[in-house]
Amino acid sequence: MSSVKITINNQTVHGNTRELLLDQLEQAGFHPEYQCRSGLCGACRCRLQQGEVAQLDALALTGKNEILICRTIPKSDVELVFPYQLRCNEDAEDML
Numbered sequence: 001m002s003s004v005k006i007t008i009n010n011q012t013v014h015g016n017t018r019e020l021l022l023d024q025l026e027q028a029g030f031h032p033e034y035q036c037r038s039g040l041c042g043a044c045r046c047r048l049q050q051g052e053v054a055q056l057d058a059l060a061l062t063g064k065n066e067i068l069i070c071r072t073i074p075k076s077d078v079e080l081v082f083p084y085q086l087r088c089n090e091d092a093e094d095m096l
């Protein structure tokens with residue numbers, strides 16, 4: 001497992017190349033939107049600004065440079081942009 005940096009709306013946390021981005025963001029104290037957690041609904045869609053990812057099978061449509069974080073594993077440092085203010089636990093500051 002390699003460690004990577006995950007930047008979310010200009011905040012950076014430490015992540016890995018083994019777990020889904022949605023799980024990693026939640027572990028870091030963020031609360032991204034989601035519904036199905038299985039690539040069907042598209043609620044977890046965000047823009048991949050920079051970096052490489054592995055997108056697992058999913059049925060929800062995505063636009064150019066968009067990913068579904070419930071079905072995506074980072075393969076390098078990544079920068080994500082969500083089209084809304086991402087809620088974050090106060091203790092997430094410790095992980096930045």
Ligand code: FES
Pocket residue numbers: 033034035036037038039040041042043044045060068069070071
């Ligand atoms: S939560 Fe439904 S596609 Fe990701």
